[in-house]
Amino acid sequence: MPELSPQDSSDHTDIARKAKKGCEDAFAEIFDRFYPEIFGFVTNQSENSDLDIADLTQLIFVKAARKIHQLKQPQHLRAWLYQIARNSIHDARRKNSRDQKLHLALVEEKSTTPHLVPASHNTAESIYDWMDQLDDASREAISLVYLQGLNHREASQVMGCAEGTISWRVSEAVKTLRQIAETERKSAT
Numbered sequence: 001m002p003e004l005s006p007q008d009s010s011d012h013t014d015i016a017r018k019a020k021k022g023c024e025d026a027f028a029e030i031f032d033r034f035y036p037e038i039f040g041f042v043t044n045q046s047e048n049s050d051l052d053i054a055d056l057t058q059l060i061f062v063k064a065a066r067k068i069h070q071l072k073q074p075q076h077l078r079a080w081l082y083q084i085a086r087n088s089i090h091d092a093r094r095k096n097s098r099d100q101k102l103h104l105a106l107v108e109e110k111s112t113t114p115h116l117v118p119a120s121h122n123t124a125e126s127i128y129d130w131m132d133q134l135d136d137a138s139r140e141a142i143s144l145v146y147l148q149g150l151n152h153r154e155a156s157q158v159m160g161c162a163e164g165t166i167s168w169r170v171s172e173a174v175k176t177l178r179q180i181a182e183t184e185r186k187s188a189t
């Protein structure tokens with residue numbers, strides 16, 4: 001059987017239904033398919049060195065396994081896993097009583113989101129610095145859409161808001177990042 005990408009939602013619907021019915025092999029397949037993606041999300045969302053990213057990601061899947069029977073819409077498995085991850089990250093932050101910054105993963109020069117790449121710099125540090133100037137909700141929306149590859153509907157499910165709100169947050173954040181990039185470019189010359 002060919003390996004399917006995490007974006008193949010019709011396939012995850014079948015796997016999610018089987019896992020809901022108690023099929024351990026189906027949940028193992030969910031784990032195998034989504035672990036790298038969720039691990040990446042947790043890594044992007046956590047700067048705190050006190051958080052063990054691998055342990056937190058494992059905990060997310062333990063929670064998912066315990067709650068799979070509560071999944072109301074199997075076709076939204078991916079967004080459901082992200083919501084568990086998001087809640088687990090927030091819980092870990094509260095437990096450690098630290099206010100964590102949201103961070104983006106490294107953006108390479110040949111990024112699929114060229115409007116987020118600094119014109120005069122091609123370093124992640126510039127992106128991190130710029131992202132720190134955004135509000136938390138905008139940073140999270142940018143991370144979910146651009147780095148995790150969620151569409152606006154899926155990101156809205158993860159963040160618990162309307163799809164239009166995600167679209168607006170992403171649009172405004174991109175405008176702000178462009179303005180910051182332009183200001184830096186002008187000050188560097």
